[in-house]
Amino acid sequence: MNIIISNTSDKPIYQQIFEQVxxxxxxxxxxxxxxLPPIRTVAKQLxxxxxxxKKAWEELEHRGFIYTMVGKGCFVAPLLPGERATKRDExxxxxxxxxxxxxxxxxxxxxxxxxxxxxxxxx
Amino acid sequence: MNIIISNTSDKPIYQQIFEQVxxxxxxxxxxxxxxLPPIRTVAKQLxxxxxxxKKAWEELEHRGFIYTMVGKGCFVAPLLPGERATKRDExxxxxxxxxxxxxxxxxxxxxxxxxxxxxxxxx
Amino acid sequence: MNIIISNTSDKPIYQQIFEQVxxxxxxxxxxxxxxLPPIRTVAKQLxxxxxxxKKAWEELEHRGFIYTMVGKGCFVAPLLPGERATKRDExxxxxxxxxxxxxxxxxxxxxxxxxxxxxxxxx
Amino acid sequence: MNIIISNTSDKPIYQQIFEQVxxxxxxxxxxxxxxLPPIRTVAKQLxxxxxxxKKAWEELEHRGFIYTMVGKGCFVAPLLPGERATKRDExxxxxxxxxxxxxxxxxxxxxxxxxxxxxxxxx
DNA sequence: GTGGTCTAGACCACC
DNA sequence: GTGGTCTAGACCACG
Numbered sequence: 001m002n003i004i005i006s007n008t009s010d011k012p013i014y015q016q017i018f019e020q021v022x023x024x025x026x027x028x029x030x031x032x033x034x035x036l037p038p039i040r041t042v043a044k045q046l047x048x049x050x051x052x053x054k055k056a057w058e059e060l061e062h063r064g065f066i067y068t069m070v071g072k073g074c075f076v077a078p079l080l081p082g083e084r085a086t087k088r089d090e091x092x093x094x095x096x097x098x099x100x101x102x103x104x105x106x107x108x109x110x111x112x113x114x115x116x117x118x119x120x121x122x123x
Numbered sequence: 124m125n126i127i128i129s130n131t132s133d134k135p136i137y138q139q140i141f142e143q144v145x146x147x148x149x150x151x152x153x154x155x156x157x158x159l160p161p162i163r164t165v166a167k168q169l170x171x172x173x174x175x176x177k178k179a180w181e182e183l184e185h186r187g188f189i190y191t192m193v194g195k196g197c198f199v200a201p202l203l204p205g206e207r208a209t210k211r212d213e214x215x216x217x218x219x220x221x222x223x224x225x226x227x228x229x230x231x232x233x234x235x236x237x238x239x240x241x242x243x244x245x246x
Numbered sequence: 247m248n249i250i251i252s253n254t255s256d257k258p259i260y261q262q263i264f265e266q267v268x269x270x271x272x273x274x275x276x277x278x279x280x281x282l283p284p285i286r287t288v289a290k291q292l293x294x295x296x297x298x299x300k301k302a303w304e305e306l307e308h309r310g311f312i313y314t315m316v317g318k319g320c321f322v323a324p325l326l327p328g329e330r331a332t333k334r335d336e337x338x339x340x341x342x343x344x345x346x347x348x349x350x351x352x353x354x355x356x357x358x359x360x361x362x363x364x365x366x367x368x369x
Numbered sequence: 370m371n372i373i374i375s376n377t378s379d380k381p382i383y384q385q386i387f388e389q390v391x392x393x394x395x396x397x398x399x400x401x402x403x404x405l406p407p408i409r410t411v412a413k414q415l416x417x418x419x420x421x422x423k424k425a426w427e428e429l430e431h432r433g434f435i436y437t438m439v440g441k442g443c444f445v446a447p448l449l450p451g452e453r454a455t456k457r458d459e460x461x462x463x464x465x466x467x468x469x470x471x472x473x474x475x476x477x478x479x480x481x482x483x484x485x486x487x488x489x490x491x492x
Numbered sequence: 493g494t495g496g497t498c499t500a501g502a503c504c505a506c507c
Numbered sequence: 508g509t510g511g512t513c514t515a516g517a518c519c520a521c522g
Binding site: 135136137171172173174175178192193194195 | 512515522
């Protein structure tokens with residue numbers, strides 16, 4: 001499990017963690033029932049507060065990416081490949097709708113938008 | 124000039140105002156040297172504080188969308204059509220880079236992303 | 247008598263007028279007892295409020311550049327060439343002290359400052 | 370970090386703060402990543418409103434002198450020595466152009482101006 | 493009338 | 508604890 005924190009980003013740290021861990025789950029990089037490291041360990045490694053890690057874990061559980069067994073730890077939820085794709089699309093579409101609204105609001109046409117995305121998507 | 128405030132949005136009010144007014148300027152809906160309504164008037168109409176409007180106006184001036192004449196009011200900056208497009212692209216690209224980063228992080232390929240955008244762009 | 251107003255300047259209009267008229271007086275471009283045009287005339291020509299012109303005239307009188315004869319108009323004060331130079335230096339030194347304080351505060355050495363002035367003084 | 374407020378100055382308080390703190394940064398007196406005191410603390414010490422301090426901090430961040438980590442504090446931006454000089458010159462030239470315009474308007478020649486500066490620059 | 497500045501005090505998100 | 512946002516209300520400079 002890999003997490004990289006950016007202190008200069010405008011995103012809250014707990015959200016950065018949520019996004020990276022959930023991404024690894026929907027991509028299948030973390031197998032079902034994989035035991036996440038204890039929050040205190042994660043906090044130490046990332047040099048952040050335990051509370052911040054807790055908040056990210058809570059969000060992950062709330063969205064169904066992990067489940068908690070009290071006293072034992074947190075584990076990756078068992079998702080079928082199809083469910084994984086569904087969850088990913090949930091995340092994507094939720095954000096995509098807002099984004100498109102913004103770009104349309106600025107008068108950007110569909111071809112213009114796609115052109116810009118091709119340019120900045122990179123590799 | 125149209126401004127609609129959403130109190131349920133997670134975006135701060137002043138930013139909602141900034142986005143909507145700047146959008147109308149780059150789209151050419153507000154002509155150069157058009158005199159914006161006094162901040163007190165806008166505040167009353169939107170039922171928000173004068174200071175919140177002022178913060179939006181400040182950001183607009185700061186980004187070069189409007190200019191202020193103390194005692195007279197605030198006016199739409201004179202932008203050449205080319206400058207308008209440039210400013211629009213500034214706003215778009217600034218956000219687009221972050222968005223793409225997010226979608227790539229979720230393992231979305233370029234074709235998948237474009238496909239989803241086509242679907243949700245709508246009319 | 248020449249006055250040019252800049253609406254984009256951050257200086258108040260009345261101060262722009264004061265600076266330009268006082269400059270013409272200390273440079274001897276306006277002779278002693280020259281009758282300034284009525285404030286209403288100036289206001290019309292510059293397309294500004296009478297009140298603004300009045301404020302500039304008051305400041306000029308306060309600083310001894312002009313004198314008022316009620317019902318007749320405002321006139322350039324009689325200044326000997328030496329007095330003109332003195333008044334000019336008053337204006338210059340008053341501002342210069344503050345400016346130098348600022349530049350010194352930024353750690354600018356005297357040679358650096360002179361070098362920059364040579365560069366930007368232009369013609 | 371030292372800040373001295375003058376209530377008799379015609380400059381707004383937030384600008385006085387901005388000038389003094391930015392000066393200390395470009396002079397290298399505040400090291401990169403130095404944590405500025407909390408705005409509430411500064412406000413108490415200077416006996417001014419939190420908001421006034423915040424406005425100064427915002428301007429500092431906006432001009433790239435500091436960066437903010439929400440919940441942690443505000444920190445001096447990491448500037449290379451060359452960047453520090455560049456930023457200083459930005460501040461200097463911005464003001465210098467206006468000043469020179471003023472002195473030229475009063476008929477002051479370049480040698481006269483330099484002579485006066487030498488006299489008043491002091492130590 | 494306009495915008496510019498400042499105040500005191502509040503609630504929130506984040507850590 | 509930190510900064511981020513918003514409020515109501517005041518006084519000033521400018522026109």
